[in-house]
Amino acid sequence: MKAQFKHSYDQDINIFDDKSQLIKYGVLLLLLLMAPWLLSNYYISELSAILIWSISGLGLMLLTGHTGQVSLGHAAFMAIGAFSHMALMARGWNFFPALIACALITGVIGAIIARPILRTSGIYLAIATLALSIIVEDIAIVAEPITGGISGTFASPINLFGYTIDRYITPKAFYYLCLALVVLVTLGYINLLRSGTGRSFLAIRDSEVSARALGVNVPQAKTLAFSISCAITAVGGAMYGHFVQAVNYESFTVIISITILLQIVIGGLGSIHGAFFGAVVVVLLPQVIAILGDMVGQGAGSSITSIPGIDTALFALVIVIMIIYEPRGIYGIWIKIRTWFQMFPLYRKGLFRRSKTYLKTERMR
Amino acid sequence: MDILQLLISGVANGCIYGLLALGFVLIYKASEAVNFAQGDMLMLGAFLGISFINADQANLPFLLGITFAAVIMGAFGYLLDRFILRGIFGQPQFAMVILTISLGFLMRFVAGVIWGHSPVSLQTPFSGKMLALGSLSIAYVDIIIIISTIALTSILYFFFAHTRLGIAMQASSQNQMAAYYMGIPVKRVNGIVWALSGVVAALAGILFAAKGAIEPSVGLLFGIKAFAAAVIGGLGSLPGALAGGLLVGVIEPFAGRYLPLGLSQIAPYVVMLIVLIVRPGGIFSQVKQKKV
Amino acid sequence: MSLLKVDSLSIAFGGVKAVDNISFEVNEGEVFTIVGPNGAGKSTIFNLISRLYEPLSGRITFDDTDITKLPAHDIAKLGIARTFQNIELFDHSSVLQNLLIGRHSQRNTSWIQDLLFLPKVRRSEREHRLQVEKIIDFLELAPYRDKLIAGLPYGIRKVVEIARALAANPKLILLDEPASGLSVEETSEMAWWIEDMQKDLGLTILMVEHDMSLVNRVSDRVLAVAEGKFLAQGTAAEVQANPQVIEAYLGQESV
Numbered sequence: 001m002k003a004q005f006k007h008s009y010d011q012d013i014n015i016f017d018d019k020s021q022l023i024k025y026g027v028l029l030l031l032l033l034m035a036p037w038l039l040s041n042y043y044i045s046e047l048s049a050i051l052i053w054s055i056s057g058l059g060l061m062l063l064t065g066h067t068g069q070v071s072l073g074h075a076a077f078m079a080i081g082a083f084s085h086m087a088l089m090a091r092g093w094n095f096f097p098a099l100i101a102c103a104l105i106t107g108v109i110g111a112i113i114a115r116p117i118l119r120t121s122g123i124y125l126a127i128a129t130l131a132l133s134i135i136v137e138d139i140a141i142v143a144e145p146i147t148g149g150i151s152g153t154f155a156s157p158i159n160l161f162g163y164t165i166d167r168y169i170t171p172k173a174f175y176y177l178c179l180a181l182v183v184l185v186t187l188g189y190i191n192l193l194r195s196g197t198g199r200s201f202l203a204i205r206d207s208e209v210s211a212r213a214l215g216v217n218v219p220q221a222k223t224l225a226f227s228i229s230c231a232i233t234a235v236g237g238a239m240y241g242h243f244v245q246a247v248n249y250e251s252f253t254v255i256i257s258i259t260i261l262l263q264i265v266i267g268g269l270g271s272i273h274g275a276f277f278g279a280v281v282v283v284l285l286p287q288v289i290a291i292l293g294d295m296v297g298q299g300a301g302s303s304i305t306s307i308p309g310i311d312t313a314l315f316a317l318v319i320v321i322m323i324i325y326e327p328r329g330i331y332g333i334w335i336k337i338r339t340w341f342q343m344f345p346l347y348r349k350g351l352f353r354r355s356k357t358y359l360k361t362e363r364m365r
Numbered sequence: 366m367d368i369l370q371l372l373i374s375g376v377a378n379g380c381i382y383g384l385l386a387l388g389f390v391l392i393y394k395a396s397e398a399v400n401f402a403q404g405d406m407l408m409l410g411a412f413l414g415i416s417f418i419n420a421d422q423a424n425l426p427f428l429l430g431i432t433f434a435a436v437i438m439g440a441f442g443y444l445l446d447r448f449i450l451r452g453i454f455g456q457p458q459f460a461m462v463i464l465t466i467s468l469g470f471l472m473r474f475v476a477g478v479i480w481g482h483s484p485v486s487l488q489t490p491f492s493g494k495m496l497a498l499g500s501l502s503i504a505y506v507d508i509i510i511i512i513s514t515i516a517l518t519s520i521l522y523f524f525f526a527h528t529r530l531g532i533a534m535q536a537s538s539q540n541q542m543a544a545y546y547m548g549i550p551v552k553r554v555n556g557i558v559w560a561l562s563g564v565v566a567a568l569a570g571i572l573f574a575a576k577g578a579i580e581p582s583v584g585l586l587f588g589i590k591a592f593a594a595a596v597i598g599g600l601g602s603l604p605g606a607l608a609g610g611l612l613v614g615v616i617e618p619f620a621g622r623y624l625p626l627g628l629s630q631i632a633p634y635v636v637m638l639i640v641l642i643v644r645p646g647g648i649f650s651q652v653k654q655k656k657v
Numbered sequence: 658m659s660l661l662k663v664d665s666l667s668i669a670f671g672g673v674k675a676v677d678n679i680s681f682e683v684n685e686g687e688v689f690t691i692v693g694p695n696g697a698g699k700s701t702i703f704n705l706i707s708r709l710y711e712p713l714s715g716r717i718t719f720d721d722t723d724i725t726k727l728p729a730h731d732i733a734k735l736g737i738a739r740t741f742q743n744i745e746l747f748d749h750s751s752v753l754q755n756l757l758i759g760r761h762s763q764r765n766t767s768w769i770q771d772l773l774f775l776p777k778v779r780r781s782e783r784e785h786r787l788q789v790e791k792i793i794d795f796l797e798l799a800p801y802r803d804k805l806i807a808g809l810p811y812g813i814r815k816v817v818e819i820a821r822a823l824a825a826n827p828k829l830i831l832l833d834e835p836a837s838g839l840s841v842e843e844t845s846e847m848a849w850w851i852e853d854m855q856k857d858l859g860l861t862i863l864m865v866e867h868d869m870s871l872v873n874r875v876s877d878r879v880l881a882v883a884e885g886k887f888l889a890q891g892t893a894a895e896v897q898a899n900p901q902v903i904e905a906y907l908g909q910e911s912v
Contacts, residue, residue, distance in 0.1 A: 009786040012753075013779060070459060116642040123399045123600065126462060127592045128641050131634035134589065142627035188772050195771035195778055196764045196785075203758045206747035213707050213741075214825055215733030215762030224768055254589070256464055265463050270749065272603050308482070316470035323464050324452035 015190055032179060036172040048167070049283045050276075051178040052239045055185055057264050057275030059233030062189065064261065065270040066198065067225040068205030069118060073129030074260050075235050076136035077254035080106045081234025082241035087146045089156035096160075102238050103231040110230030114223040133257045138248035152248025155241050167243055169218045178239060185232055189272060192228070201225050266319055268331025277330035281318070285310045369501060371618045377576070379614020380514035384569035385591035386598065386606035387518065393600050394525075395534045395558035396541075398450070399463040402469035404588020405567060408581060409472055410438045410567025411487065411574035412480050420487050427490055435567045442563025446556045455551070469585065476487040476581040484578035487571060510572045517568065517606055521561075523604065593637040599647025608648065610635055611620035612636070660685040660861050661737075661829055666705055666715035675701045677885040678715075683829070687873060687877040688855055688862045692869075692896065694906055698885035699865040700742055703831050706863075708732050720828070733762035739821035739831035742865075744814050746806045752817050753802050756789040759824025763788075778813075792823045812843040819850065829861045830854065836868040844871055852876045864878050869897070881905070 005009075016022040030087045036044055060074045088098040117128050140147045147153060157207050158165040158177070192198040200221045203211035212218055240248050250355060259282060267278025289311055326332050332352075340347045389403045400406075416422045417430030450469070453460045486492075491505035525531035535545035537551045544551050550589070572588070573579065595612045598605025613633045619634035628635075640648060668676045676698045683689040691699045704710045706717055708729040717725045719735060727735075738759075746847065747755050763785070766778050791822040793799055794814050801809060806817065822830055835851070836844045848871055854860045855875075867874050872879060872893055879896040881888040883905035889896050896902055 009783050010779075012783045012786070070462065117638075119703040120641050120645045122458065122642060123393075123462070124596060124645065124647075126399075127596050128638060130589055131593060131637055135631045135634055135638075138627060138631045191772055191774040191778075195774065195782065196766060197771040199754065199758045200761055202750055202754070203747055203761070206749055207745045208743065209709065210745040210747070210821075211758075211761075212709065212729040213733065213739055214759055214821070215730050216758075217728075217730045226686070228768075251622065254585070261672060262463065262467065309477055312470050313474035316467040316474075319467040320449070320464060320471070323456075323460055323467070324449070327453070327456055327460055 013194065015194070018160055029183075036175060041171045042091070044171050045167070046283055046287070048171070048178045049243060050279045051175075051182045052236055052243055053263065053279035053282055054182055054236075054261075054276045055239065056233050056236030056260055057267065057279050058185055058189055058272070059229045059231075059236060060260050061264045061269075061272070061275045062192075062201070062232065063225055063229035065264060065274065066193065066205060067201040067229075068223065069222060069255075070122070070126045070261075071129040071229075072126045072254075072261060073131070073133035073136075073257050074229075075252040075254070075256035076129075076133045077106050077110065077230040077233040078237030078240060078256070078260075079136055079140055079247075080109060080230075081237030082247050082252070083140065083143075083147045083153065084234075085238035086153045086155055086247070095158045099235060099238055103234050105257065106234035106237075107227040107231035111223050111227040113228035115219065118219065118222040118226060130257070133252075133254050134350070137249055137253060148248065150248065152246055155244075156248045158242060167245065176243075181235060181239065185235065186272065189232075193272075197224070207283070236361065242290045262315070262319055264331055266322055268329030268334075271329075271331045273331045273334065274329055281315070281330070285315055285318075289314055313336070367604075370503075371622065372615060373501075373507055375511045375615035375618045376611060377504075377614070379611035380510045380607075380618065381576075381610070382587075382591050382594045382613050383574050383607040383610025384514055384517065384565055384572070385587065386595035386610045387521065387603060388565040388569070389591055389595050390598075390600060390603055390606040391403035391521070391558055391562045391565065393538075393595075394603070395538045396555045397458060397538055398555075399458070399465065400562065401462060401465040401588065401592075402472060402584075403562070404586070404591060405469040405472040405476075405584035406438060406442070406563055406566035406589060407570040407573065408579060408584035409441070409476060409570070410434055411570030412476055412485075412581045413437055413567065414571040415485055415487050415574060415579075416480070419485075422455050431568070431571055434571060435564045438563040438567035438570075439560040440463075440563075442566075443556045445563075446559035450559070451552065469588070473581045473584065477486075477493075480581070482580055484580045485574075486578045487574035489575045492575065504576075506572075506576050510576070513568070513572065514607070517565065518603070518651055521565075521603060530554070530557065590633060593633050596647055597637050597640045599649035602647070602649035605647060605649035658685045659683070660720060661706070661863065662716075662718040663702070663706070664716040666702065666717065666719070667713045668705060668710055668806060669713055674713075675885050676705065676712075679882065679885070679887055681880050681887075681890065683861060683863050685828075685861050686855065686859065688851065688864065688875050690864045690866055690872050690876040690879045690893070691882060692866065692879055693882040693888065694836050696884075697882045697905075699882060700833055702882075702886075703739060703833055703865060705861065706732075707737065727758065733825045733827075736826075736828035737831065738825040738827035738829075740815075740818040740822050740833050740835065744811075744818055744819070745816060748807045749805065750810070751803050751805055752793075752798060752820075753789065755806065755817060756792060756824045757785055759821040760785045760789060760826075762825050767889060769816060776845075783786075788826070789824055792820050795823070795853070796820050811838055812840070815839065815843075815847070816850070819854075823854070823858070827860065829863060832862060832864040832866075834865055834867065836866060836871045844868055847871065848874045867904040873897075 006012070012015065016025065035047060039047070056074065056078055059077070060071060063069050063071055084105050085098050085102040086268070088101055089095065093101070113132070117125065120128055163173060165177055167174045200211065200216045203214065203216055204218055204221055206233055208218055237252070244251070263278035263282045266273050266281055267276065268274030322329060336352060339351065385403060389400055392398055392400045413434035414430055417425045417433050418427055423430070439629055445468070450464065482555055489506070491509060494505040496503045496505055496508065517623055525535065533544070533549045536547065537549055537554050541551055590613055591610065594609035595606045596609070597612055598607070598609030616632050616636060620629040624632060659682045664680050666676055666679045667674060679702060685837065691702065693699055701710065705712050708724065712725065715725070716723060719737060724732065724735065747758060749881055766781050770778050793802060793833060796819065798816060798820055801813055806814060809817070819832070819835065835847050839847060852875055855862060876893050878891065879893045880890045881896050881899065881902045888905060889899040889902050
């Protein structure tokens with residue numbers, strides 16, 4: 001909405017539209033870097049959790065938000081990432097080589113699975129990935145040498161440049177590690193989106209048939225999107241493993257798969273911001289409920305927050321409301337607010353009217 | 366003989382899966398919406414049945430209790446569509462997936478609040494009774510389940526193929542805009558389909574609770590198996606849903622008996638993935654090529 | 658000189674032969690139009706050429722290469738681009754993004770290079786943008802460059818479809834009913850675009866069209882098909898005067 005004066009193609013090619021955007025994100029990064037001095041260890045931990053969920057969210061966002069392939073099974077890839085990372089570190093590998101290896105392993109597994117599965121689409125794909133999640137849950141028990149069977153495995157301590165980084169002992173260092181990984185993953189993601197690879201993914205999302213006609217090798221591109229998505233999610237899973245320090249087959253259930261999907265939808269499907277906004281909701285909602293519950297509880301004398309499952313229920317309620325009234329998610333709301341300020345006082349509700357898509361059966365594609 | 370026992374029990378389970386898959390496919394056929402809360406609707410129907418029928422609850426006559434439960438779930442389905450699902454009319458199919466998943470969470474929560482989390486069973490006039498056929502011992506429950514399923518499926522088949530409402534539903538599932546132009550009240554038709562699906566889910570739930578115990582989280586896993594069944598049969602096919610359900614129901618006990626422990630639970634899903642790879646539209650596939 | 662050669666092409670859907678033994682040749686630099694009543698199989702011929710469908714029998718030769726068995730995504734690189742009858746643009750992207758995707762067949766970077774955004778990728782992006790801007794200038798789409806497709810009027814979307822096809826740097830462009838849904842003025846503009854494409858860009862154009870004024874104005878040769886079968890071929894005037902063609906369109910009595 002802001003009027004931009006463009007004088008070179010590079011302005012569109014660059015990551016930031018103009019200097020002011022660069023400065024805004026620079027300030028954000030600065031605040032994030034200074035966080036350990038501004039916040040208590042508890043909140044630093046929460047921030048680390050947000051960053052880790054963001055990574056997993058980005059993984060799914062690439063596949064679902066930008067390539068249009070719905071996956072209800074991404075916890076499976078978090079699991080593969082986490083277990084393989086732990087297994088490698090337990091056998092003496094260092095942190096970063098193990099991380100790269102687990103990303104590669106998961107990416108390759110993703111590529112192998114992708115070929116047959118991505119021939120299906122839409123609801124069939126969703127259910128197939130759901131089944132995948134359940135199958136991997138089961139394999140996590142069966143593959144005892146790697147996963148520790150029913151009891152699971154413990155995370156090995158991280159040793160980097162001579163320091164030991166542990167989420168409980170050195171939360172600040174752990175936070176910086178997560179931050180570094182998030183920045184790397186996000187940069188890579190942005191690079192993909194502003195180049196031919198990312199554009200081919202968008203093409204597949206919006207019109208497979210014209211993508212084919214324009215020369216996109218659709219099965220190959222889908223497989224690539226799937227495996228990169230798995231690799232990113234694996235990194236998220238590995239870091240999750242270090243965050244919770246011990247994982248077993250129950251750590252990566254179908255519910256987690258569904259949660260990641262709901263996370264990116266609530267954040268804003270189709271945007272990088274969406275993964276982050278969604279992660280904030282997933283991590284902070286239980287805290288907010290606890291705080292609100294205490295406030296209400298003191299007045300009403302009862303404790304609503306003690307009802308089991310209220311976190312998930314409220315999360316679900318927010319999504320129901322969101323999908324009906326603002327399907328573009330938090331990012332959509334953010335854009336509207338930003339536009340309101342940019343265009344003040346000329347903002348009109350009609351600026352963001354959605355065009356309706358009427359059902360045209362998918363059985364004739 | 367052992368095999369026959371497994372088979373009959375598996376078929377009975379398969380009937381329940383099949384009925385649930387049927388409800389799922391009903392909605393899909395009518396509006397190409399996917400109801401991820403189908404399993405949770407089964408769970409609600411089961412709890413309602415228990416609340417009406419069990420001796421320590423309302424203790425109503427068996428058939429009356431079933432009717433009440435079915436009617437309430439039917440109304441629930443209709444109201445769900447009328448007030449909540451209409452809100453996303455015009456959005457792509459994906460929105461329905463997200464919405465129904467979230468509604469499922471809410472249903473589980475509410476069920477937990479109302480009925481608690483300890484497993485309960487339905488008390489039926491035929492609980493525990495067995496029929497002796499030669500050396501076979503068949504549970505009455507299983508027989509009732511199989512018979513009810515056959516009856517229900519036949520009614521539904523007739524409904525879709527030979528009544529105006531059924532044909533209208535088929536039309537609106539293929540092209541909503543065109544159905545509108547032809548004077549079909551698409552939104553109302555959708556509401557009726559959801560009501561129908563709710564009734565079917567309730568009946569399936571009651572049959573399930575007659576055979577096993579239920580608690581709020583049962584719906585999710587059950588629903589997923591029903592989806593697998595529906596996918597195996599082919600999402601646009603009602604007989605396919607039933608066939609898929611039967612297949613899944615039969616695979617389970619045999620996989621449990623003959624496969625190593627780690628693999629038996631995932632057998633239905635592996636079968637589903639194989640079907641999807643070999644025949645992407647399901648066994649009774651309805652996917653054709655689109656003319657651009 | 659023959660650029661595209663279609664030889665005894667046939668395809669059946671279910672039991673119905675949608676295209677029955679069709680043969681024709683398109684010469685380099687000409688505008689060749691296929692006409693015929695609805696359901697005659699015209700779009701199906703397009704889909705066969707762009708390899709979205711598998712033919713039952715027959716051969717398609719482009720620029721002396723047999724493309725009958727080629728996968729659909731290899732067609733663009735050879736030099737054939739197309740538009741779709743029901744616009745198949747990428748709705749959630751801008752016009753610019755759509756056109757840049759059109760450049761996919763001219764890509765020279767791998768995904769790893771893209772991931773790291775090496776200088777080679779930046780150079781390649783600038784080059785793509787340069788070529789796409791030429792097309793935007795050519796079709797006068799500059800005011801719409803950054804607008805999302807979802808908000809654009811139908812007539813503009815049709816032009817964007819063509820622009821996207823041009824971005825693939827084709828030798829032959831397949832236009833599927835370019836004038837459908839357009840007003841009289843827009844159809845007239847479309848005629849100008851087609852003439853410009855032929856003369857300024859040196860493209861060969863194969864077109865399916867119903868609007869006879871457009872057909873008469875731009876076509877060098879016309880092929881009439883009905884019910885998937887060959888009916889007549891010649892100049893626009895010749896085909897329109899052909900009694901069998903008139904019968905196919907208007908019925909037997911009018912002959």
